Amino acid sequence: MLKYQYHSPLGTMTMLASDKALHGLWFNGQKYFGAGFALDEIVTAQNSITKHTAAWLDQYFAKQAPDPREIPLVLETTPYRQRILNTLLTIPIGSTITYQELAQQAAPHQKIAPGAARAVGGAVAHNPILILIPCHRVIGSDGQLTGYAGGTARKLALLRLEGIVFAQKH
Template identity: 50%
Template structure:
């Protein structure tokens, strides 16, 4: 059984999805791919019956939106292909307050898999379909030229998230 809970952030409403043991989704209201893969038979938690895993996510988000590195990660169980999961695993290694390019991720996957090359565009597709925004920090991925491209939650949110982490976005470009 999958459950959902709602969280109000400074950047808008957030939907949290999960099982009793792990987070399976986290999306800003209305973002691209919002609730993709969510079980149609899900159950909504109320404040009275909120799951412990959702309490942990809320604690993480509270710290994060206060501008603090949370220092822990709730249990995650994103649904995706083996390739997508390999990309999301790399996203989890990007330190708070730093960025990585799609090309750097592609090079790392190619190296780990013994391949001569990996497409940055394929990496971009996996990053864009990350079902657990913020916790799996897809907002920390930028274009090789410093472009703040490709965030399903919207470029303005991406900018705000990076700024909250202390990233100087003034040196980065915003796509037209």
Template identity: 50%
Template sequence: MSLPGWNLCIDSPLGLLGATASAEGVTRLCFDPAPRERAVHRDGAAHLARLERQLGEYFAGRRRQFEVPLAASGNPFQTRVWALLQTIGYGQTRAYGALARALDRPGAARAVGLANGQNPIAILVPCHRVIGASGALTGYAGGLPRKRALLELEGALPASLF
């Protein structure tokens, strides 16, 4: 089974990233892509070439915002959450409850967390910037060590000693 669009694997300081794009934009960016997703098809994938360059700049500390069109698909609540995530600036964090309140759904922190966990475009839709109410690092599809590393890169957490 092949995925629609183009696939590209990108080496990063945090491991292999798998990216998929359509003519409209990036549809998926995930850590540790499954082997079937690792086929590299670059023909016509201008969005993926731009993504690869901008991710390199991000990990080198030279980029704070991405200028790549996104084309994630999800239900209406998920897309609202993902749009809100994109308003969290580089080096900033928000709690799940704060996002729920911003959506006029103050009791929906868990639903926000579920939508966060279903985010198909890691890093660009910055679900790593969402933390627990106590400031604790909580769930991340790429794993908590990667979440910590991304937040440290952005200066949202002090660098780890170990």
């Protein structure tokens, strides 16, 4: 495993990658940064995965809509959270989804229990691969902007980059 720093227009990000896949992508200083990995003990270097991810991010921030499935990902989390995060990969650029809709799409043949949106919120908040797994596209059931581990200002900036306009709350 190695880590690499990417300098995005919204702040420095840390990637965590093996030779085969991306394991993490976080804004430095965000909530849940590092997802429990001992990043201080991991060497800083580049490999084909970090180079490909950096090129993907360059395209994304240039509004070129790259496909996140181009980057091999490893999700080291619970099966439930993996299902939620994999469902997020199906939400196209320029679209949003509510927590309740995400719960329904992740388990289409199950009755959605009361409080499912809260469990989905926990999975979304702990997303270890920001932007590629677009948790910033999840909004509240009232259509309003909700929290984001990278900060709501970044979430708003990412949505605007994708052409989604939100009215500011007063």
